[in-house]
Amino acid sequence: AEPEVVPAVESTADAIAAMEIRGAATIADAAAAALATQAEGSPAETPAAFRRGLRAAARTLYETRPTAVSLPNALRYVLRGADGDTVGELRASTIDRAESFRRDLEHARETLxxxxxxxxxxxxxxxxxxxxxxxxxxxxxxxxxxxxxxxxxxxxxxxxxxxxxxxxxxxxxxxxxxxxxxxxxxxxxxxxxxxxxxxxxxxxxxxxxxxxxxxxxxxxxxxxxxxxxxxxxxxxxxxxxxGHTVAIETRDEREVLSDEERASIRSSDAPDGSAGEPGSEDGLTVENxxxxxxxxxxxxxxxxxxxxxxxxxxxxxxxxxxxxxxxxxxxx
Ligand code: RUB
Structure with a gap:
């Protein structure tokens, strides 16, 4: 099967997850730009395949980080604007919609x-x-x-x-x-x-x-x-x-405590005899x-x-x- 999600979307998603792209508004802007890239580069030959690829791209972006709602709000806005009976029309309307989202974002920031x-x-x-x-x-x-x-x-x-x-x-x-x-x-x-x-x-x-x-x-x-x-x-x-609550992201404990730092805390003299590998049951929990x-x-x-x-x-x-x-x- 042809790859539905274009590589540029995957790299944007990776950059968001790694926090190279970060901050709620910047994440939303990058997600909208990535959907435009998906629309541009979609190999789809039918409207249904185009829409399937766009949804898959949006899911890839959605799954990066859970807390900033600007991300799903951006995806929803762009996907709702994907309109047309042909791949060409869908492509154009999606790109337009992503561009208007990004313009509005900048304008809103200035007004605010x-x-x-x-x-x-x-x-x-x-x-x-x-x-x-x-x-x-x-x-x-x-x-x-x-x-x-x-x-x-x-x-x-x-x-x-x-x-x-x-x-x-x-x-x-x-x-x-x-x-x-x-x-x-x-x-x-x-x-x-x-x-x-x-x-x-x-x-x-x-x-x-x-x-x-x-x-x-x-x-x-x-x-x-x-x-x-x-x-x-x-x-x-x-x-x-x-009445839903907002999911709070927890990130890797190594952001707080490196493996080296953990090793320096771990004591071979601990009464429970703990001296395991990082992340193992050594009695030291890091929450992030x-x-x-x-x-x-x-x-x-x-x-x-x-x-x-x-x-x-x-x-x-x-x-x-x-x-x-x-x-x-x-x-x-
Ligand atoms: C960023 C953070 C920012 C908001 C608002 O967290 O908490 O205060 O996202 O930023 P992280 P903006 O660095 O973990 O993404 O106003 O730029 O949307």
Whole structure:
């Protein structure tokens, strides 16, 4: 049988799984681009075969990482636009739809940035966690408005996406103080805002973002620092409208503890005599959840391209945009 999924889709999926392509919006953009590549390169000779290949490509992308809902939202949007009676028409409509998705994504980020910038005053200090293009769009727009900002950047273990945030902010000339995650509470008194992005927003206004966000938000509430979440509407998770929860990705324990580090912890003197190979029953468990859930009461505002919302009212926007459509058009 002919290969249904073009190699470029497989490599995009691999890059997402390996986090060479990462961050909810960037993943969605890459997934839409990959579906366009599938449409372009599909060897299908019949409309049915074309659609089968497109669904298979979408499944390959869908299965990479579970938490950022922008990924299935992107796949759903593009697949719904695949329209036509011939392979040629299907090809063209899919490519068009993927391109319009990518344009909208960029436009939404810019609009969101302009709205979020209104919350930032001249001279403010923002404290960031992880790396979010939506959060940074707010900083960029405020800088364009002529406001001076400073940033305290949490490094964000284990993958240190804080370094990406620091590099971007420095490129824009923003003074950056980089801190380890454990130092966040100490530095909150120097911050005017906690500014983060989101991988998914649930119907009750819960924010699903990089592990450590919820602890940061609780501490920010204790210190009286407002928490601002920048998330364009493709981060709204339609399944949560019907009471589903968002899957939290767990990643390889070697991101936290290398085999070498594990070997240095393992003791041949342990009372249970454990000295097995990494991953074996040696009494040392490493857990590596990539995301956590921040309850709405710790979030002051969710900034989207459609305006700012208190988290508890985001459900209204969610219903308007998604209704109760939670189909999976990529299913076999
Ligand atoms: C990235 C992360 C980001 C959101 C929002 O996690 O938690 O805060 O995805 O990013 P990871 P954006 O590095 O594990 O993908 O605003 O760019 O969509």
């Amino acid at each position: 940035g302009g709205i979020g910038a209104n919350r930032l005053r001249d001279g403010d200090v923002v404290l960031t966690h992880c790396h979010s293009t939506d959060a940074l769009a707010c900083v960029e727009a405020a800088l364009e408005d002529g406001k001076a900002l400073e940033a305290i950047v949490k490094e964000t273990r284990p993958r240190k996406q804080g370094h990406i945030t620091a590099a971007q902010l420095r490129e824009w000339g923003v003074p950056v103080t980089l801190i380890v995650d454990g130092a966040a509470r100490r530095y909150l008194d120097a911050a005017d805002h906690v500014l983060v992005g989101a991988d998914s927003i649930a119907a009750d206004g819960s924010v699903i973002n990089k592990i450590g966000t919820s602890g940061l938000a609780v501490t920010a509430r204790e210190r009286g620092v407002p928490v601002m979440v920048a998330a364009q509407t493709i981060k709204l998770h339609p399944d949560t409208l019907t 959840p990539a995301f956590d859930v921040t309850p709405p009461r710790y979030v002051d505002a969710i900034v989207t391209e459609r305006g700012q919302f208190p988290p508890e009212s985001i459900v209204t926007l969610m219903r308007e945009l998604f209704g109760d459509t939670t189909d999976e058009p990529w299913a076999e």
